Amino acid sequence: MENLNAIGLDVKKSAELADKLNTLLANYSIFYQNTRGYHWNIKGDKFFELHLKFEELYNDLFLKIDEVAERILTLGYTPKHNFSDYKKISKVTESNEVSDGIKAVKEIIESFKVIIMIQRELLNLSAEAGDEGTNALMSDYIRAQEKLVWMYSAFINK
Numbered sequence: 001m002e003n004l005n006a007i008g009l010d011v012k013k014s015a016e017l018a019d020k021l022n023t024l025l026a027n028y029s030i031f032y033q034n035t036r037g038y039h040w041n042i043k044g045d046k047f048f049e050l051h052l053k054f055e056e057l058y059n060d061l062f063l064k065i066d067e068v069a070e071r072i073l074t075l076g077y078t079p080k081h082n083f084s085d086y087k088k089i090s091k092v093t094e095s096n097e098v099s100d101g102i103k104a105v106k107e108i109i110e111s112f113k114v115i116i117m118i119q120r121e122l123l124n125l126s127a128e129a130g131d132e133g134t135n136a137l138m139s140d141y142i143r144a145q146e147k148l149v150w151m152y153s154a155f156i157n158k
Contacts, residue, residue, distance in 0.1 A: 005076045013129035018077035020125060021134070024118050025068045025079055026086035031111045032061040034095040038104040041097055050101045057108070057148075064141065071134055091118075105152050112149050116142055 005014050039054035069079035080086065087094070091114045098104045119138045126134035 014075045026090040027092045030092045043099040
């Protein structure tokens with residue numbers, strides 16, 4: 001029992017999960033800020049459509065950031081919160097000012113690719129650890145984000 005955390009999961013496996021969740025948190029945080037930038041700076045004939053879509057996306061990312069941080073805490077660890085840490089571990093990179101809608105959508109699709117890959121790793125790790133909480137979260141995220149990738153891809157492939 002001494003190798004189990006407060007929710008009955010193996011401490012070593014929980015530490016590995018928390019570390020990978022911190023990686024996800026970093027990627028989500030950079031992705032979130034990029035999406036705010038797309039929302040603020042978008043121009044052109046699809047302004048109204050994309051401005052709203054980017055707002056929907058950053059609001060969703062904001063919620064996921066909080067959920068991931070809370071999951072790390074639930075596992076008994078501390079979520080990273082400094083952008084200096086995020087920049088070191090994130091595979092999603094900071095975007096330069098983007099006002100072109102097609103470029104912004106392409107960057108969003110690439111960010112989702114990174115995020116989904118990390119979440120699939122977490123899905124496997126959480127299954128091995130018997131961590132249904134993290135597993136269910138990742139499964140829900142992946143399903144919804146795969147649909148978003150399809151929709152954003154359809155937008156740029158008119």
